[in-house]
Amino acid sequence: MMRLETQHEPGRQGPMTVGRLSASFHETFETFEASPEAFAEDAFFDLNMPVWRFQIQGRDAFAEQLAKIAEGPVRIDVVRTVPTVSGFVTEHVEHQTVGDRHLSARRLWLCEVRDGRICEVVGYCSGEWDEELRARHAAEAPMLRA
Secondary structure, eight states, rough: OOOOSSSOOOOOOOOOHHHHHEEEEEEHHHHHHOTTTTTEEEEEEEEEEEEEEEEEEEHHHHHHHHHHHHOEEEEEEEEEEEEEETTTEEEEEEEETTEEEEEEEEEEEEEEEEETTTEEEEEEEEBBHHHHHHHHHHHSOOOSSO
């Protein structure tokens, strides 16, 4: 039988903690401010893009990076958040409007929690899709579910 090892002490996060942390996590993408109540000061971020990967240390550095790459106002639609033994997994769709262009990106995040704060985040992003790419995708690979 295979045994799973975790880096942190096992102990499922309560729904109140997960809900609060998930809401604050997603809010960071819209406000570019990482709440000290939600993130450890030295939180570690491992961000995986379609053709690039980079890492950031610190909640303020994460918020600064989000502000740096934003092209316009950001709106986040949370698809789901699922508690794990040591934190939560969350999925969202980011929307940005830049002039007459609408960009979107789908992302999946694995968030580790220690002492009631997010301490480690691994993220996977689809990359920014514009209208042309979304239309091509709809024509070539229609989705069975939203």
